[in-house]
Amino acid sequence: MENSSVIDLLLKHKSIRKYTADPIPEPVLNKVLEAGTRAATTGNMQLYSVIVTKDPERKRALAPLHFNQPMITEAPAVLTFTADVNRFQQWCEQREAGRAYDNLLWYVCAAIDCMLMAQNTVVAAEAMGLGTCFLGTTLYTAKEQCAFFDLPAGVMPLTTLTLGYPAEQPEATDRLPLTGIVHSERYRAYTPDAIDGIYGPKEALPQTQRLLAENGLPNLAQIFTQRRYPLADNLKFSEHYLELLKTQGFLNGK
Amino acid sequence: MENSSVIDLLLKHKSIRKYTADPIPEPVLNKVLEAGTRAATTGNMQLYSVIVTKDPERKRALAPLHFNQPMITEAPAVLTFTADVNRFQQWCEQREAGRAYDNLLWYVCAAIDCMLMAQNTVVAAEAMGLGTCFLGTTLYTAKEQCAFFDLPAGVMPLTTLTLGYPAEQPEATDRLPLTGIVHSERYRAYTPDAIDGIYGPKEALPQTQRLLAENGLPNLAQIFTQRRYPLADNLKFSEHYLELLKTQGFLNGK
Numbered sequence: 001m002e003n004s005s006v007i008d009l010l011l012k013h014k015s016i017r018k019y020t021a022d023p024i025p026e027p028v029l030n031k032v033l034e035a036g037t038r039a040a041t042t043g044n045m046q047l048y049s050v051i052v053t054k055d056p057e058r059k060r061a062l063a064p065l066h067f068n069q070p071m072i073t074e075a076p077a078v079l080t081f082t083a084d085v086n087r088f089q090q091w092c093e094q095r096e097a098g099r100a101y102d103n104l105l106w107y108v109c110a111a112i113d114c115m116l117m118a119q120n121t122v123v124a125a126e127a128m129g130l131g132t133c134f135l136g137t138t139l140y141t142a143k144e145q146c147a148f149f150d151l152p153a154g155v156m157p158l159t160t161l162t163l164g165y166p167a168e169q170p171e172a173t174d175r176l177p178l179t180g181i182v183h184s185e186r187y188r189a190y191t192p193d194a195i196d197g198i199y200g201p202k203e204a205l206p207q208t209q210r211l212l213a214e215n216g217l218p219n220l221a222q223i224f225t226q227r228r229y230p231l232a233d234n235l236k237f238s239e240h241y242l243e244l245l246k247t248q249g250f251l252n253g254k
Numbered sequence: 255m256e257n258s259s260v261i262d263l264l265l266k267h268k269s270i271r272k273y274t275a276d277p278i279p280e281p282v283l284n285k286v287l288e289a290g291t292r293a294a295t296t297g298n299m300q301l302y303s304v305i306v307t308k309d310p311e312r313k314r315a316l317a318p319l320h321f322n323q324p325m326i327t328e329a330p331a332v333l334t335f336t337a338d339v340n341r342f343q344q345w346c347e348q349r350e351a352g353r354a355y356d357n358l359l360w361y362v363c364a365a366i367d368c369m370l371m372a373q374n375t376v377v378a379a380e381a382m383g384l385g386t387c388f389l390g391t392t393l394y395t396a397k398e399q400c401a402f403f404d405l406p407a408g409v410m411p412l413t414t415l416t417l418g419y420p421a422e423q424p425e426a427t428d429r430l431p432l433t434g435i436v437h438s439e440r441y442r443a444y445t446p447d448a449i450d451g452i453y454g455p456k457e458a459l460p461q462t463q464r465l466l467a468e469n470g471l472p473n474l475a476q477i478f479t480q481r482r483y484p485l486a487d488n489l490k491f492s493e494h495y496l497e498l499l500k501t502q503g504f505l506n507g508k
Contacts, residue, residue, distance in 0.1 A: 006260050006381035010289040010374055033436055035264040037429045039373055040388045043482060046430050051437045058439055082441075087434070088478075090444055091453050095475035100485040104492035108393055111362070112413055115369035116388075119293055120264055122370075123377055127260035134294045134370075139362055150440045159366055175291050176300050180341070182287055183305045185312055186404045187336075190344055199345050221349035224342075228297055231354040238358035 009126055014172050016131025019164030023054075023076045028128055029163075036121035039113075047101075047110035048117055049084040051149050052077055065144050066137040066160065075162035080138065080145065081118045083110035086154030102154055107250040114158055122161065131166035134159055140237050142244050153249040174202055263380055268426050270385025273418030277308075277330045282382055283417075290375035293367075301339055301355075301364035302371055305403050307332040319398050320391040320414065329416035334392065334399065335372045337364035340408030356408055361504040368412055376415065385420035388413055394491050396498050407503040428456055 033050065041047070053059055054077050063072040072078055085101040092098060100106075122132050138145060138160045145157040180198035190198070199220075202208060208220050217223055225231065245251050287304065295301070307313055308331050317326040326332055339355040346352060354360075376386050392399060392414045399411040434452035444452070453474075456462065462474050471477055479485065499505050 003259060003263060003381040005257060006263055007285065007289055007378060009257060009260055010292050010378055010381075013292045013294070015294055030432060031261065034432055035261055037432065037435065038264050038267045038426075040267070040269055040376070040386075042388075042390050043478065044427050044429075045478070046435060049435050049437055049441065051439070051441060053439060055439055084435075087444055087449070087452070091449050092475040092479055094446055094449050095473045097473070097475035097479040098485065100479045100483060100488055103488050104496050105393060105488050106492075108365070108412075108495065109390065111365060112369055115366050116373045116376075119370040119373035120377070122294070123374070124261060124264055127257040127264075132294075134296075136296050136363065139359060149437075150443075152441065152443065155441065158362075172292075173298050175298075178284060178288055178291065181291065181300060181303050181338075183303055183403075185305070185307060185309055187303065187305060187406065187409065189404075189406065190341055192348055195341070195345050195348050198341070219349045219351070221346040221351035224297065224299070225346055225351040225354045229354060231352065234354055234357050234359050238360075241362065242358050 009123065012172065013122075013126065014131075014170050015133040016164075016166045016168060016170070017071050017133050018166070018168040019071075019075050019131065019162070020167045021076075022165045024130065024163060024165075028130075029077060032121055032124040032128055032130070035124035036117045039116040039120040041113045041116070042109045045088055046113065047083060047085055047088060047106070048114035049082050049087065049155065051080040051082070053080065054078075062148060065141040065148060066135050069135060069137065071133055071135070071162040075164040077163040079121070079161040079163060080149060081114050081158050081161065082151060083107060083114045083156045083158055084154065085110055086152050089154055102249045102252050104245070104250055107156060107245060111156070111158055118159060118161065125163055129165065130163055133162045135162065139241060142241055146244070146248070151248070153247075156245065156248055156250065174205060176202070263377065266426065267376075267380065268424050269387040270418075270420045270422060270424070271325050271387050272420070272422040273325075273329050273385065273416070274421045275330075276419045278384065278417060278419075282384075283331060286375055286378040286382055286384070289378035290371045293370040293374040295367045295370065296363045299342055300367065301337060301342060301360070302368035303336050303338040303341065303409065305334040305336070307334065316402060319395040319402060320389050323389060323391065325387055325389070325416040329418040331417040333375070333415040333417060334403060335368050335412050335415065336405060337361060337368045337410045337412055338408065339364055340406050343408055356503045356506050358499070358504055361410060361499060365410075365412055372413060372415065379417055383419065384417055387416045389416065393495060396495055400498065400502070405502070410499065410502055410504065428459060430456070
């Protein structure tokens with residue numbers, strides 16, 4: 001009953017940030033995306049669009065919107081995943097059915113659809129020998145992404161995936177113990193001891209110790225709040241994203 | 255290079271709404287969830303929690319929050335997926351690192367993390383012979399879900415997955431042509447002809463014709479806007495969800 005090669009593939013996942021120069025054959029990319037679209041979708045509405053960037057000029061122009069992370073120019077293909085109610089609503093209007101989906105509920109539904117599709121795309125890509133890396137920078141520069149890709153109202157950028165044949169084989173990263181994220185019947189409040197138990201193994205890793213030494217900080221949590229994702233940035237990006245939800249038409253009717 | 259059994263599994267996906275009475279062995283469920291957590295996650299923060307409902311009493315009590323869809327009581331396991339910054343922030347506070355993630359940006363990051371994990375869970379479940387169905391009702395009753403599962407601030411319900419051994423083998427549902435959802439380099443505006451081309455095959459399906467006859471409506475788009483997901487409901491649920499984002503602490507600092 002068990003298809004162990006699938007489980008093995010999922011358990012072996014690693015983000016790949018270095019790629020060979022080999023282009024991705026069009027039939028391979030199409031098969032990967034087709035497998036992506038087989039993911040479940042709300043009411044079978046497929047409320048997403050994917051923009052493929054392969055042109056070297058466009059990748060160079062896109063790189064600053066991802067804080068010049070080298071994967072953007074080095075990966076043969078960059079996929080930008082968007083929550084998209086525009087196409088569906090245009091169909092509805094063309095059929096005299098009115099507009100119903102330019103609101104927060106459907107931003108969330110579309111985002112869910114889009115991310116299910118994105119993860120299926122990753123699994124399919126890895127099954128075809130490709131490596132992938134998600135870039136969170138898409139949210140920070142969401143407004144600029146809209147301009148760069150000509151995204152109309154009803155479309156919001158969510159995440160970006162670089163795609164190519166791996167030129168590195170990194171170690172798998174750690175994960176929290178399953179008991180730290182799964183709850184039985186009800187969400188159990190985390191006691192201080194439980195938090196220590198869940199995050200202790202991560203804090204004890206050699207790479208964590210290296211990070212602390214490099215950053216001159218006393219613990220890993222402060223690496224996150226002081227260096228990687230500090231509050232002031234988060235509030236600024238949150239404000240921009242909320243503003244964009246308005247201008248892209250997802251906060252109507254409230 | 256190609257792992258064709260993985261691609262086949264993805265291409266064959268169908269939502270399963272009828273389950274046998276067989277329970278899911280604990281090691282199987284754990285392996286499925288472990289494979290789920292191997293999905294990529296923002297900064298390896300794993301900003302999600304999954305609540306497993308197996309107790310028959312609790313499933314009966316949960317059913318009304320999913321509009322009494324029978325899968326809730328019939329499936330041996332119901333997984334409720336939540337975007338969760340609470341655990342991470344509790345860790346940060348315990349390490350005197352402050353709070354930084356109770357804002358809109360990190361709701362979206364956590365939702366992305368959560369849905370990538372959810373889709374990996376689906377793929378793993380199907381590889382283990384299980385069937386799954388996502389329920390969108392979680393968003394409609396998000397506030398009630400918070401009360402039902404004791405979700406603290408920093409946690410938002412996103413979606414629900416029923417899980418069990420299949421007692422049906424439905425046909426695969428249709429999907430839009432890939433050219434309808436993939437854009438090259440820039441988002442291309444959809445012309446009226448393009449919309450007709452993308453949605454035409456779906457409109458011509460025999461099951462669409464049956465739906466129109468049953469509902470006395472002239473086209474499929476109106477089935478969506480008049481019957482399935484009408485505007486008045488969408489605005490009401492949007493308002494509730496926005497209110498919940500506030501009360502769960504994701505709209506701070508704006």
